[in-house]
Amino acid sequence: MADAQKKMTVSDEVAIQITGMNKWYGTFHVLRDINMTVMRGERIVICGPSGSGKSTLIRCVNRLEEHQQGQIIVDGTELTSDLKNIDKVRSEVGMVFQHFNLFPHLTILENLTLAPIWVRKVPKKEAEETAMYFLHKVKIPEQALKYPGQLSGGQQQRVAIARSLCMKPRIMLFDEPTSALDPEMIKEVLDTMIQLAEEGMTMICVTHEMGFAQAVANRVIFMDQGQIVEQNAPKEFFSNPQSDRTKLFLSQILGH
Amino acid sequence: MPATPTEPAFVRREMLAQKLPPVSERGAIKWLRENLFSGPMNSTLTVLGLIAVYYLLRGFYPWLSNSVWNAESYRECRDIVIAQSGEGATGACWAMVRVRWNQFLFGLYPVQEYWRPVTAFGLMLVALAPVLYYGLRRPNVRMVGAVTVALVLALWGLGTDTSHLLVCTAIMLALTAVAWLAPKRLVWLTLLFPLIAYFLLWGGSVWGPVGVLIGIGLGAGAWWFAQRSFGVVVAAAIGLAVAVLWWLVLHTAITSALYAVMPLELPYVRSDDFGGFLLAFVIGIAAITASLPIGILLALGRQSDMFLVKTLSVGFIEFFRGVPLITVLFSANFLLLYFLPPRTNFDLIVRVIIVVIIFASAYIAEVIRGGLAALPRGQYEAADALGLDYWQAQRLIIMPQALKISIPGIVSSFIGLFKDTTLVALVGLMDPLQGVTKIVRADTAWKGIYWEPYIFVGGIFFIVCFGMSRYSMYLEGKLKTDHR
Numbered sequence: 001m002a003d004a005q006k007k008m009t010v011s012d013e014v015a016i017q018i019t020g021m022n023k024w025y026g027t028f029h030v031l032r033d034i035n036m037t038v039m040r041g042e043r044i045v046i047c048g049p050s051g052s053g054k055s056t057l058i059r060c061v062n063r064l065e066e067h068q069q070g071q072i073i074v075d076g077t078e079l080t081s082d083l084k085n086i087d088k089v090r091s092e093v094g095m096v097f098q099h100f101n102l103f104p105h106l107t108i109l110e111n112l113t114l115a116p117i118w119v120r121k122v123p124k125k126e127a128e129e130t131a132m133y134f135l136h137k138v139k140i141p142e143q144a145l146k147y148p149g150q151l152s153g154g155q156q157q158r159v160a161i162a163r164s165l166c167m168k169p170r171i172m173l174f175d176e177p178t179s180a181l182d183p184e185m186i187k188e189v190l191d192t193m194i195q196l197a198e199e200g201m202t203m204i205c206v207t208h209e210m211g212f213a214q215a216v217a218n219r220v221i222f223m224d225q226g227q228i229v230e231q232n233a234p235k236e237f238f239s240n241p242q243s244d245r246t247k248l249f250l251s252q253i254l255g256h
Numbered sequence: 257m258p259a260t261p262t263e264p265a266f267v268r269r270e271m272l273a274q275k276l277p278p279v280s281e282r283g284a285i286k287w288l289r290e291n292l293f294s295g296p297m298n299s300t301l302t303v304l305g306l307i308a309v310y311y312l313l314r315g316f317y318p319w320l321s322n323s324v325w326n327a328e329s330y331r332e333c334r335d336i337v338i339a340q341s342g343e344g345a346t347g348a349c350w351a352m353v354r355v356r357w358n359q360f361l362f363g364l365y366p367v368q369e370y371w372r373p374v375t376a377f378g379l380m381l382v383a384l385a386p387v388l389y390y391g392l393r394r395p396n397v398r399m400v401g402a403v404t405v406a407l408v409l410a411l412w413g414l415g416t417d418t419s420h421l422l423v424c425t426a427i428m429l430a431l432t433a434v435a436w437l438a439p440k441r442l443v444w445l446t447l448l449f450p451l452i453a454y455f456l457l458w459g460g461s462v463w464g465p466v467g468v469l470i471g472i473g474l475g476a477g478a479w480w481f482a483q484r485s486f487g488v489v490v491a492a493a494i495g496l497a498v499a500v501l502w503w504l505v506l507h508t509a510i511t512s513a514l515y516a517v518m519p520l521e522l523p524y525v526r527s528d529d530f531g532g533f534l535l536a537f538v539i540g541i542a543a544i545t546a547s548l549p550i551g552i553l554l555a556l557g558r559q560s561d562m563f564l565v566k567t568l569s570v571g572f573i574e575f576f577r578g579v580p581l582i583t584v585l586f587s588a589n590f591l592l593l594y595f596l597p598p599r600t601n602f603d604l605i606v607r608v609i610i611v612v613i614i615f616a617s618a619y620i621a622e623v624i625r626g627g628l629a630a631l632p633r634g635q636y637e638a639a640d641a642l643g644l645d646y647w648q649a650q651r652l653i654i655m656p657q658a659l660k661i662s663i664p665g666i667v668s669s670f671i672g673l674f675k676d677t678t679l680v681a682l683v684g685l686m687d688p689l690q691g692v693t694k695i696v697r698a699d700t701a702w703k704g705i706y707w708e709p710y711i712f713v714g715g716i717f718f719i720v721c722f723g724m725s726r727y728s729m730y731l732e733g734k735l736k737t738d739h740r
Contacts (some may be wrong), residue, residue, distance in 0.1 A: 064637050083645075091643030101638035105656050115642035123723060147737045150728055167642060 010218060013040040014073075015171055015202045016061060021070030023053075030056050031067070032226045040170075043203045045213040045234070047251060048223035055222070058173045061204070062093045075170060083189045091119050094164030098176040100156045102148035108135070108159050109144040112166045120167065127166070134162040135241065138192050154185025158192050163197075172196065174205040210254060214238060222246050271313040281442040309516065322347025325354055329701035352705055353712050356696050360713065363686045365629015369459075371416040373534050375424050377457040378543065379409035382431050383449040386442040393439045400435040402443075404428035450542070457530075457538065458603075459522035471507060475499030488647065496633055498717035527605040531686030533716060538605065540674040547673070548666070550613065551620025552659075556650065558625060569621070576618035584611045584681050608680055616673045623665035660735045667728035671721045688713045 002044075016038040023031040030053045038044060046054045059065040062073060063079050063086050068154070072079045073087045103111050112131035116122040122130070134143040138158035140151075148156055157177055164172060174193065178186040190212050197203055197216045207213070213220050214234050221231040222245075230246045241247045279285060322341055327333045330349055337347035353360070362370060381403045389395040403406065408425050416424075434441050445452075451465040479495030486494070515521075557569030576584070588611040589604070631654060639649035659666070681690040683709040693709040696702050 006328050062641055087643050090641060095638075095641040095643075097634055097638065097641075099631075099632075099634050101634065103653055103657075103733070104637070105660065115644060118652065119643045149737065161641070192599060195534055235700035 001045075007198070010042050011040045014038070015040045015042070015075060016204075017073040018061075019071045021067050021072060023056065023058065023065065023067045023069075026240040030226050031060070031154070032148075034070070034228060036134055036221070036228065038171075038202065038204065040202050041200050042219060043197045043201075043217045044151070044205070044219045044221060045217040046206045046221045046223060047205065047208060047210075047213070047249075048229075053226040054223045055175050058095075058175060058206055059202050061173060062090050062095055064095075078135045087119075091115075091167060092169055093171045093173060094161050094169035095166055095168060095173045096157070096175065097179045099181050100148070100153075100180075102163070103158055104148050107145050107147055108151070111159065112163050113147065115163070116166050130166055134165045135159075137165075137195075138162045139188075152185060153181045154188045157181065157185075157189045161189075161196070170186055171202045171204070174203065174207065176206050176208070178207065178209055208253065210238070222249065224249075310553065319346045319348055323350050324348070325350050327351035328355070330703060330705045331701075341428065346554075348711075349705060349708055351706055352696065352702050356699075356702070359692050359695065360532045362534045363692060364529040365525060365531070365534060366523070366529065368417070370414045371411050371420050371424065372456045372459070372522065372525075374410050376453045377535050377537070378403050378410075378424075378428065379445070379449060379452060379456075382428075383444070383446040386439065386446055389439075391440045391441070395434065395441040396433065396435040396442060400432045431462050447555045450545075453538075455522065457534075458523045458525055460525075461511065461515045462520040462522075463514040466514070467511040468503070470510075471499045471502040474502050482626055500593050512551075527603050527685075530605060532692050535605070535680065535685060535691075536674070536677045536688055539609055539612055539677045539680065542609045543616050543673055543677075544670050546613045547616035550617035551624055552655065554616045554617055554621035555624040555628060556620065559628060567691065573621050574616045576740075577622065581612075581615055581679055582682055583677060584615055587611070588632065590618060590681055604683070605685065608683065612673070612677070614668065619669045619673075620666060622661050623669055624658060626655065626665060627660075627662035629659050631657055641645075663728050663735075665731050667724055671724055674721060675686075675717060688716075 010103065014037060016036070016240050018034050018036040021031060021034040022029070030139055034057060046057065048054050056065055060067050060079075061074060066081075067079075075092050077085050077089050079085060079089060102108075103114070106114065109128060109131055112134065113124065113127040116127040116130065132141060132144065135144055138161060140155050140158060143155060143159070144152055148159065152157065161177075177193070179191060187208070190209060192215055193203070193205070193212070203216075205212070205217075218236050219231060220237040221232050222229050222237070222241075222243075224245050230241065230243050232242075236247075241250055265386060276282060280289065302409070318341070322337050322345060322346055324333045327336060327349065328351070328353070333347070333349035333351055337345050358367070358370070362373060365373060379380050381401050385396050385399040385403075389399070404425075408421070408429055411421050411424055431442070431445065448469070451469055455465045465653040475495040475498050477495075478498040479491045482494040483491035488725045554569050554573055557565045558573065560566045560569070585608060588607045635653055635657065636649065639653040644652065678687045681687040686692055686695070689710070693713065696709055697705060
């Protein structure tokens with residue numbers, strides 16, 4: 001895990017640019033003046049107490065949530081209410097959810113090939129080959145013809161990652177991917193994510209796995225009350241936090 | 257002093273063979289004891305239940321066992337029963353069914369045209385095959401083949417004239433060949449079936465249905481070209497406008513011109529002559545097939561973010577769920593004509609079908625909304641995150657799951673709908689339960705008969721509805737993939 005950092009490089013090309021973004025739920029101000037630039041190849045971990053808006057932030061990046069003010073540009077496409085742009089961004093940005101959200105009525109293979117066939121218009125055979133390639137990569141090719149309900153949580157989450165990868169995304173978003181898993185399954189999912197990071201994928205992860213943050217992330221962002229409170233390289237962030245709020249948070253999650 | 261063992265040392269030399277449980281713990285005795293006599297309360301109830309069944313059977317059985325199948329009138333039936341079992345005996349007179357079965361099935365439909373509804377029914381089963389087993393060769397061939405055999409036998413039994421018998425046989429053999437060679441192509445029959453059925457059942461010029469088909473084709477073509485530049489919804493409106501224009505402006509002129517050149521037609525049968533189960537099936541099947549897609553659209557409309565679509569859907573659903581079907585049926589007699597261009601003369605059965613469809617789709621919409629509500633939010637989000645557009649997400653992710661959850665509710669609605677077709681008696685149509693029975697009982701030969709027609713009609717309704725119910729359970733089992 002330790003040398004993982006060395007292999008990964010960050011390019012000087014901008015992947016995501018968020019400027020002056022605000023979001024409200026009704027009158028509740030969930031995200032306040034978010035400014036953030038993600039370069040291609042960056043691995044960013046977002047942490048913070050629950051309700052701090054970290055999930056909402058990454059869900060704004062593929063417009064599962066709508067922002068009311070400011071600008072979000074993903075891969076050169078600005079997110080507005082234009083449906084064509086939204087679909088374009090969504091097909092370039094993969095997302096992995098806390099509860100996997102696999103399609104229970106389809107087999108694993110069908111889960112993986114559905115979007116490539118219908119969105120990318122890839123021929124079925126080719127889509128299946130790609131799907132098998134990624135299933136090998138997440139180490140469960142033998143499950144291809146089963147249904148999601150027959151798999152363990154860790155396996156389901158790896159399938160979910162493979163499903164996103166089948167769309168050949170340029171950016172991956174992870175929304176607490178290990179929070180719904182048993183401790184022994186967390187490792188298999190994290191290993192898959194580390195492998196992905198080593199291959200140079202641009203990643204934004206909302207997670208409480210601080211070990212993962214230290215090993216893989218090149219930047220850690222701490223959020224509280226809808227704002228970015230502190231961001232730094234992981235080494236600095238963990239050994240020398242600046243704000244009191246960060247110190248308190250770290251002492252709570254690392255304290256035991 | 258060493259501790260004395262409580263038991264002497266033991267070594268088993270021979271293994272014990274397997275034995276059956278004691279008599280009172282197995283088979284029928286165990287079942288009886290557990291299910292019927294598990295305690296004083298249960299035993300008392302069992303005995304009371306048996307007594308009740310005995311009294312029911314004692315009253316009912318002689319009537320049933322004295323059934324008469326061969327007689328020309330109710331009086332003759334009674335005479336036969338009395339001759340067989342003595343004065344005061346009662347017996348069912350099924351001879352009425354034997355003599356008047358054709359009216360229960362077809363109403364006053366002309367006898368020499370019976371082949372038409374029967375063929376339409378057979379074609380409906382063929383049209384159903386690709387819906388049940390899309391693209392699978394063996395079950396399709398098996399189903400179409402069985403229908404072919406049954407249909408030819410039925411037509412022959414009905415004494416159909418040779419030319420029609422031959423034409424129908426040839427068509428059915430051709431369809432079997434299609435099922436064998438290209439099972440997916442059968443879907444075309446499914447799509448065309450409504451027009452084919454209309455032509456077969458009502459007859460008249462063949463160019464009427466063809467004109468309707470042309471209108472649909474033009475509308476679909478317009479939709480196809482428009483959706484490239486205007487988006488799906490606007491294109492649908494344009495397509496509809498083109499089709500309506502065709503039907504209003506050109507349809508009549510062109511179809512009558514075609515008729516003048518090539519007068520292909522079947523004798524016209526008036527809606528008043530439709531009756532019995534023919535009527536129930538025509539209304540029931542039309543309403544079932546049309547109300548499902550409309551119900552889906554209404555359920556989606558109700559969930560829509562667009563205010564107007566949502567309000568209209570909610571208003572439609574709540575209005576038609578709030579009024580009794582009979583009210584809607586009565587209004588079908590005149591109200592529907594207000595919404596149509598002047599001088600359109602709509603057939604009563606078609607009008608009734610339309611209101612029953614409207615009524616049923618409101619119910620189906622609510623059942624499907626229940627299924628939609630049961631889906632976790634994450635399914636929508638996952639579909640969105642993968643870049644599927646709204647209609648793709650609905651068709652591939654949401655609907656397959658929501659419909660699966662809703663199967664029991666949908667089938668319940670369908671069963672209720674099928675039974676409700678008997679209500680059309682109230683607008684003067686000849687439904688099997690009231691309409692036909694009234695005619696039969698008005699006949700002097702069968703004056704005084706009471707139970708038999710209702711039991712007969714009820715029995716057929718039961719068979720059809722029970723079949724639907726079993727099919728839905730089979731479907732639920734087949735689609736079960738969640739492995740809970």
